[in-house]
Amino acid sequence: xxxxxxxxxxxxxxxxxxxxxxxxxxxxxxxxxxxxxxxxxxxxxxxxxxxxxxxxxxxxxxxxxxxxxxxxxxxxxxxxxxxxxxxxxxxxxxxxxxxxxxxxxxxxxxxxxxxxxxxxxxxxxxxxxxxxxxxxxxxxxxxxxxxxxxxxxxxxxxxxxxxxxxxxxxxxxxxxxxxxxxxxxxxxxxxxxxxxxxxxxxxxxxxxxxxxxxxxxxxxxxxxxxxxxxxxxxxxxx
Numbered sequence: 001x002x003x004x005x006x007x008x009x010x011x012x013x014x015x016x017x018x019x020x021x022x023x024x025x026x027x028x029x030x031x032x033x034x035x036x037x038x039x040x041x042x043x044x045x046x047x048x049x050x051x052x053x054x055x056x057x058x059x060x061x062x063x064x065x066x067x068x069x070x071x072x073x074x075x076x077x078x079x080x081x082x083x084x085x086x087x088x089x090x091x092x093x094x095x096x097x098x099x100x101x102x103x104x105x106x107x108x109x110x111x112x113x114x115x116x117x118x119x120x121x122x123x124x125x126x127x128x129x130x131x132x133x134x135x136x137x138x139x140x141x142x143x144x145x146x147x148x149x150x151x152x153x154x155x156x157x158x159x160x161x162x163x164x165x166x167x168x169x170x171x172x173x174x175x176x177x178x179x180x181x182x183x184x185x186x187x188x189x190x191x192x193x194x195x196x197x198x199x200x201x202x203x204x205x206x207x208x209x210x211x212x213x214x215x216x217x218x219x220x221x222x223x224x225x226x227x228x229x230x231x232x233x234x235x236x237x238x
Contacts, residue, residue, distance in 0.1 A: 002112055004164045005218060006155065006183075008173030009117035011040075012193050012211055013132065015094040024085055025078050027068050035067035037196045044198065048177045053118040053148060058083075090119075090126045102215040103135050109219050114138040114158045116171065118148050118178070138162055149173075150182025156235050159188070165236065170223065172214055180205045187235075189226040 007013055016036060022029040043060040051059070061079045070078060085091060107113055113136050117123055121143025127133040138161040140154060147154040159166050166187030173179025174193050183190040191206045191214050192199065199207065206223065208214045217223040 002110070002162075002164050002168065004112040004114060004159065004162045004169040005106060005215070006114045006116050006158050006169055006171045006188070007211070008171075008175075008179055008193075009115055009119060009123055010092040011174040011195060012172060013095070013099065013115070014090070014092045014126070014130065015096065015195070017091055017093050020085065020091060020093075021064070021082060022068075024081050025065055025068070025070055025074075027065075027070060031068040032064065035064050037198055038067050039064035040196055040198050044175055044177070047175060053142070057086075087120070087122075089129065090122070093126060093130060095130055095132065096210070096212070099212055100132065100135060102212045106215050106219055107135070111218065112137055112162045112164060114140065114162055116140045116149065116155055116158050118142045149178045150185060152182070152186035152235075155183055155186035155188055159186075160236050167225075167227075170218070170225070172208075172211060176202060176204055184226070189223075191223070 018032040019029045022032045039060050042063040043056045046056045046059055058079060061082055062075055065075050065078055066072065082091065103113060115123070115136050117140070119141045121141055123141040124133060124139050127139065138158050140158045142148040142154060145154065145157060155171065156166065159169050170189040170191060171179065171183035172191045172193055176192060176199065180190040180192055191208060192202060193208050193211050193214065194202065195209055214223070
């Protein structure tokens with residue numbers, strides 16, 4: 001039986017480039033890094049309330065810049081400049097040391113790998129630049145397919161492309177309402193990666209500080225899989 005790991009992109013595979021944001025905003029990179037967690041809390045709250053990825057992106061940046069000490073009069077123009085830089089090369093572009101190697105080990109152990117991300121349609125280009133594309137058999141970018149998490153169909157696009165049933169796949173992402181709840185609604189097992197420590201008391205799914213730790217648990221058969229809902233059907237018709 002084939003099993004698959006599906007991953008979110010931002011804050012799961014690729015992380016915010018604090019130095020790049022700081023250079024554009026004229027801020028200290030350390031201040032930007034420290035401001036990321038409160039900005040993410042604002043972003044997550046907006047998504048829970050039904051905001052779009054785009055609206056959440058702008059709100060995240062405003063919160064980040066304010067918390068990092070940027071004068072309020074400069075916030076709006078700086079968000080525009082950051083958006084231009086993001087559109088040129090996604091600002092979530094730091095790859096943790098050791099993560100690609102951990103993914104390669106999982107593939108060597110027989111796992112199928114894919115990405116499901118709410119993004120702007122250029123995720124594959126970013127992964128090409130970062131030499132990540134070859135690690136994955138499928139990359140589902142919401143900006144390309146026209147569906148966004150937590151819609152179950154966006155997860156099913158990936159499982160169908162990989163040739164696995166949803167109960168044989170686990171999804172890992174950094175937003176409980178979008179990633180964990182969305183994956184479970186699609187019939188997948190789920191895990192939360194919380195590198196920034198935004199959800200220290202979260203108990204709704206296995207919680208990891210690093211994606212690599214989840215990968216190790218999967219490879220060493222320590223991950224506890226969820227049972228599919230009673231009476232659930234394979235949306236692929238198998």
